Amino acid sequence: MSGDELTTIIDQIWVGFTNAVNQVEHPWRFPVLGTQGINGPDVRTMVLRSVNASIREITVQTDIRSAKIPDLRKDPRVAWHFYDAKSKVQVRAQGRMTVHQNDQIARDAWFTIPEANKRNYSSIIDPGTPINNRELGQAVSGSDTDALENFAVLSTGITSIDWLQLRSEYHQRALFQWTGNDWDSTWTVP
Ligand SMILES: Cc1cc2nc3c(=O)[nH]c(=O)nc-3n(C[C@H](O)[C@H](O)[C@H](O)COP(=O)(O)O)c2cc1C
Numbered sequence: 001m002s003g004d005e006l007t008t009i010i011d012q013i014w015v016g017f018t019n020a021v022n023q024v025e026h027p028w029r030f031p032v033l034g035t036q037g038i039n040g041p042d043v044r045t046m047v048l049r050s051v052n053a054s055i056r057e058i059t060v061q062t063d064i065r066s067a068k069i070p071d072l073r074k075d076p077r078v079a080w081h082f083y084d085a086k087s088k089v090q091v092r093a094q095g096r097m098t099v100h101q102n103d104q105i106a107r108d109a110w111f112t113i114p115e116a117n118k119r120n121y122s123s124i125i126d127p128g129t130p131i132n133n134r135e136l137g138q139a140v141s142g143s144d145t146d147a148l149e150n151f152a153v154l155s156t157g158i159t160s161i162d163w164l165q166l167r168s169e170y171h172q173r174a175l176f177q178w179t180g181n182d183w184d185s186t187w188t189v190p
Pocket of ligand 1: 030042044045046047061062066127
């Protein structure tokens with residue numbers, strides 16, 4: 001196994017992330033975000049919204065009032081989990097999260113969101129609040145400005161990737177770590 005193969009793998013990972021943004025059926029479109037926060041570790045499914053391979057950045061969108069935000073403010077270190085059941089490839093990626101609210105990044109993303117989806121950010125009661133009647137949790141059509149106030153882009157700068165592929169003949173695993181200039185890569189024991 002040569003270093004060229006490792007380079008191909010890291011390149012394919014970023015191509016996969018990028019494709020997942022645009023292809024609704026892509027297995028990596030709904031990665032799982034892991035955080036460690038006030039009440040301990042937590043995970044949740046997210047929609048991958050943008051990828052910029054040149055700066056190793058992936059973004060998702062969320063409601064600024066959600067519980068993950070104080071967790072991220074306490075500790076911005078995060079882990080992402082991507083899994084493709086067909087190829088049996090798992091990618092675990094780690095990095096630091098930046099929360100964008102009311103800045104140019106959030107506003108630029110907001111204007112790309114379909115009108116119907118903007119309502120997801122307009123619930124009157126904060127996400128996660130217990131309610132007596134589920135109707136109370138539905139988003140209301142309100143002003144776009146109010147919804148924009150609740151809207152956040154979460155951006156992760158990826159610095160470490162653990163890639164694993166299970167195969168009937170043999171399993172293979174590789175670790176990629178960002179040195180500041182390049183990916184330092186090595187095969188590891190699966
Ligand atoms: C298919 C799917 C996609 C989701 N995408 C997002 C998303 O892009 N952003 C988001 O904030 N929550 C998304 N959620 C909801 C989260 O998994 C989670 O329930 C919510 O963000 C609250 O998490 P928190 O309490 O940890 O903040 C999605 C859930 C599912 C099932």
